[in-house]
Amino acid sequence: MEDFTQFLVVFSMAAAVGVLSTVFVLTWVLHFKEGLGWDGGLAEFNWHPVLMVIGFVSLQGLAIIIYRLPWTWHCSKLTMKFIHAGLNLLAFILAVVSVVAVFDFHNGAKIPNMYSLHSWLGIGAVVMYCLQLVLGVGMYLIPLAPISWKVAFMPFHVYSGLFLFTSVIAVSLMGITEKLIFGLKDPKYKDSPPEAIFVNFLGVFLVVFGVLILWIATRTSWKRPSEQIPHTLHTNGEGEEDTAKVVPPLSEQVEEIAVLEADVELSAEIRRRNNKLDTEDN
Ligand code: HEM
Ligand code: HEM
Known part of the structure; x- marks a missing residue:
């Protein structure tokens, strides 16, 4: 991987901020609020921010960058798809x-x-997320969709995934603000009591988490190696350029390869072509 140290720094920061957000939301409800319970009261409401921050924000963030973790690259693409899904x-x-x-x-x-803008956008995000999940399973997990569909759909999958992740953070910030305004009576939110300052920090952490995850997910050089042009097409196996082995028709299909390599059939085909090239060369 290029810039491994840089990746490690950004990933560690994202992990730290993700853990901090979890600690902060738990401290908020357990220390400042009524705790957790399933009694129809405020303790039941408190599951709402806790599960949204831990589940919808942090776990989704991890799911999005799971393919990018270099220590998972020895795992098969199918295993990684199951973990992502x-x-x-x-x-x-x-x-x-x-x-x-x-x-x-x-x-x-x-x-x-369902009276607030927060609840409208929130329920919208949950419904769209469900759709994204069903389409993701249908396209990339069940081996039914033709390869051309998988290729055509991937940019939409990535775009809507990143858009949903960003929306979920925005909706959380709205929810946090609402709750602080509703919940803080004496002193009020505008008087900056310790709870308000503490929870403002939670909001800042969620934004920083979003920034870092989006950064990791949009670096082309941090993709799984198999998603880039197959290494053996570029090098002689010892990391040196060997232009004789570059095959124009395949290199024209780089974008296709990026998605198709998710498919076992294609990986086999690429291997078969590479082997043929190697044999021709020797
Ligand atoms: C890639 C989001 C569900 C299969 C991605 C990426 C995002 C994303 C943002 C780009 C990651 C990257 O570039 O490293 C989501 C969200 C989902 C979801 C938010 C749920 C709501 C699924 C499901 C599957 C799936 C159920 C089925 C296996 C894939 C595949 C890739 C991918 C094959 C390509 C990874 C690569 O570039 O190698 N997803 N996804 N996704 N997702 Fe999903
Ligand atoms: C209400 C979704 C995060 C605070 C709601 C409702 C939905 C929703 C659908 C409406 C429930 C109803 O009408 O009975 C979401 C989603 C979130 C999220 C999808 C994350 C992406 C948060 C967070 C907080 C929060 C982090 C912080 C405390 C509230 C409050 C209400 C509420 C105070 C009641 C007032 C209202 O309906 O606007 N949320 N929420 N939400 N949520 Fe969230």
Whole structure:
């Protein structure tokens, strides 16, 4: 991997901020608020921010960059797809439980449902996430979709995944602000009590986490090696350029290769062609 140290620094910072966000949201509800419970009251509401921050933000962030971790590159692409899909599924389940908690609390306290912009955008994100999950499984896990569909769909999958992740952070910031305004009575939010300052920091951590995850997920040089032009097409196996081995038709299909390599059939085909080239060369 190029710039491994840089990757390690950014990844460690993202991990640290992710853990900090989890610690802060737990401290908020356990120390400053009513704790956690499933009693239809405020303790049940508190599951909402906890599960959203841990599940929908942190786990989703990890799921997004899971293919980029160099220490997973010895694992097969199929294994990584299962981990990526599994983490996203877990994030979705936690988000649904979190929404159930707030609906249950609202119904018990006779508070109307779905009146705020936060709730509209939030429920929108949960529904779109579910769609992304179903389409992801349909396209990349069940071996039914033609390769041309997989290729055509991948840019949309990546774009909507990154858009959803960003939206979820924005929606969380709205929820945090709402809760601080509703919950802090004496002293009020505008009087900056310790809880307000503490939770403002939680919001800042979520933004920094988002910035770092998006940075990692958009560095082309940090992709799994198999997603770039196959190494053997560029080098003579010892890291030296060997232009004689570059095959124009394949190099014209770089973008296709990026997605198709997810497919076992294609990996086999690339290996077969490379072997043929090697034999011709020797
Ligand atoms: C309510 C979604 C994060 C605070 C809601 C509701 C939804 C929702 C759908 C409406 C429930 C109902 O009407 O009964 C989300 C999503 C989040 C998220 C998808 C993460 C991406 C947060 C966070 C907080 C929070 C981190 C911080 C405390 C609230 C509050 C309400 C609420 C105070 C009740 C008031 C309202 O309906 O706007 N949320 N939420 N939310 N959420 Fe969130
Ligand atoms: C790649 C998001 C579900 C398969 C990606 C990327 C994002 C993303 C942002 C780009 C990662 C990168 O460039 O390193 C999501 C979200 C999902 C989801 C938010 C759930 C809501 C799924 C599912 C599958 C899947 C269920 C099925 C296996 C893939 C594949 C890639 C990918 C094959 C290409 C990885 C590569 O570039 O090597 N996903 N995804 N995704 N995702 Fe998903």
